[in-house]
Amino acid sequence: MTIATAFLALLESRPRHGYDLKQAYDQHFGHDRPLHYGQVYTTLAKLLRNGLVTVDGDETSGGPDRKRYTVTEAGVTDVQRWLEEPETPQQYLQSNLYAKVIGALLTGRSAAAVLDAQRDEHLTAMRELTRRKGQGDLADRLICDHALFHLDADLRWLEHTAVHLDELAEQVRG
Amino acid sequence: MNALLTAEGLHKAYGPTFALAGADLQLYAGEILSVMGPSGSGKSTLLHCAAGLTTPDQGRVAYLGRVLSELDDVRRSALRRREFGFVFQFGQLVPELTALENVALPLRLDGVRRKPAEQRAAALLERLHLSDKAKARPGELSGGQQQRVAVARALVTEPKVIFADEPTGALDSVSGEQVMDLLTGAARRSGAAVVLVTHDARIAAYADRGIVVRDGRTPARAGIR
Numbered sequence: 001m002t003i004a005t006a007f008l009a010l011l012e013s014r015p016r017h018g019y020d021l022k023q024a025y026d027q028h029f030g031h032d033r034p035l036h037y038g039q040v041y042t043t044l045a046k047l048l049r050n051g052l053v054t055v056d057g058d059e060t061s062g063g064p065d066r067k068r069y070t071v072t073e074a075g076v077t078d079v080q081r082w083l084e085e086p087e088t089p090q091q092y093l094q095s096n097l098y099a100k101v102i103g104a105l106l107t108g109r110s111a112a113a114v115l116d117a118q119r120d121e122h123l124t125a126m127r128e129l130t131r132r133k134g135q136g137d138l139a140d141r142l143i144c145d146h147a148l149f150h151l152d153a154d155l156r157w158l159e160h161t162a163v164h165l166d167e168l169a170e171q172v173r174g
Numbered sequence: 175m176n177a178l179l180t181a182e183g184l185h186k187a188y189g190p191t192f193a194l195a196g197a198d199l200q201l202y203a204g205e206i207l208s209v210m211g212p213s214g215s216g217k218s219t220l221l222h223c224a225a226g227l228t229t230p231d232q233g234r235v236a237y238l239g240r241v242l243s244e245l246d247d248v249r250r251s252a253l254r255r256r257e258f259g260f261v262f263q264f265g266q267l268v269p270e271l272t273a274l275e276n277v278a279l280p281l282r283l284d285g286v287r288r289k290p291a292e293q294r295a296a297a298l299l300e301r302l303h304l305s306d307k308a309k310a311r312p313g314e315l316s317g318g319q320q321q322r323v324a325v326a327r328a329l330v331t332e333p334k335v336i337f338a339d340e341p342t343g344a345l346d347s348v349s350g351e352q353v354m355d356l357l358t359g360a361a362r363r364s365g366a367a368v369v370l371v372t373h374d375a376r377i378a379a380y381a382d383r384g385i386v387v388r389d390g391r392t393p394a395r396a397g398i399r
Contacts, residue, residue, distance in 0.1 A: 116386075119386075122375070123375065123378065123379065123384060126375060126376065126378075126379035127379050127380075127381070127382075129379070130376075130379040130380055134355070148376050148379065149376075151375070152374075152375050152376050155375040156375075159212060163212070
């Protein structure tokens, strides 16, 4: 998801000023990475240029930028397309880990130790997310859950692979 | 820092099948320790030995300097009742007793009179958002509610250590999360340490640190080279 797409979705819910957009983005999408104001206005400029938003109000008395932005039909179509298109399942972590396991087996190092080190790393990340979950609101909790379920899936793969290491070593070493 | 509870070199076999083959565990006051491992790895046996529920064939378990195997049955039972709390996978509540009576049971077994025991039980049920279920019997409660009653029962004696063996193993993820929030929150407030046996990494993530049991051992981490 790009910042631009998030802005379009926020503007589809209702017209907003640049400042409101930043606040709403930070609240709903930018948990770890709040936007800089520079990003807000360059993104809005690009959306205006591409005809995806329009300015429907200009309250100059309210501050340096009190323009109110509204999404266009083309912008709504972009949001629709974004929501309809499933995300590509990410397989990269497993691939990297698998490559390390094979690398360890090929070079006579301990693949079990590679898996143990990764398990520790994953569990440390999961503890941190669980702590964060305990302090957050529902949105925070669900975002942390998403990460936790992914890390949990990786850990299951680690355990599964640990059981098959001897067999895999025989195959790799031929 | 001295450990609250130490298990060293534990071996345990059931007939020809070994469950533990040299397992160690150290638990410090107030910490939550996860014990992970695949099914059949010996993690539950390690918990049972550490809690004095099972006597190991070899090795020793010491709680605050007292070696559990050197205590007679009466003293070991008294220590378990007063110092330890337990939560198991299936609650193990007494079906004929109400939730309130189940929570008060460890106090009653320890000679506390009915009224003060049930007052303490009622206060705990309130803390675990179960006041309206005080008069319900286990069969009338959902799995998650039963486990919350089991957590209350484990906490009622204000134990120093809570042993939890797959406490969410029979629950869906939302109920499991509620039980873990309540268990770990209550333990942290009261300063109790927790030994948390689980095969589920999301549950283990509630712990401060973890150990892994494999083939009855708790191997030290080896280097990659």
